[in-house]
Amino acid sequence: MQGMTKRELQITDENQIRAILDEAKVLHLGLCVDNEPYVVPMNYGYVMEGEKLTLYLHSAVQGKKLD
Numbered sequence: 001m002q003g004m005t006k007r008e009l010q011i012t013d014e015n016q017i018r019a020i021l022d023e024a025k026v027l028h029l030g031l032c033v034d035n036e037p038y039v040v041p042m043n044y045g046y047v048m049e050g051e052k053l054t055l056y057l058h059s060a061v062q063g064k065k066l067d
Contacts, residue, residue, distance in 0.1 A: 029057070
């Protein structure tokens with residue numbers, strides 16, 4: 001038995017995407033510094049116009065994430 005591919009797991013239905021974004025409170029942003037990965041949990045807002053999704057993340061004007 002073969003596993004599912006990432007394409008098979010991809011969510012493309014706009015209503016389903018909106019439902020997930022509306023229900024969730026936090027996203028986990030994965031970053032990498034000097035080949036060392038780390039994850040930052042962040043609150044977010046979003047605007048979805050048709051298929052175009054814009055995420056808004058709250059952050060300080062300086063720091064590790066922005067470097």
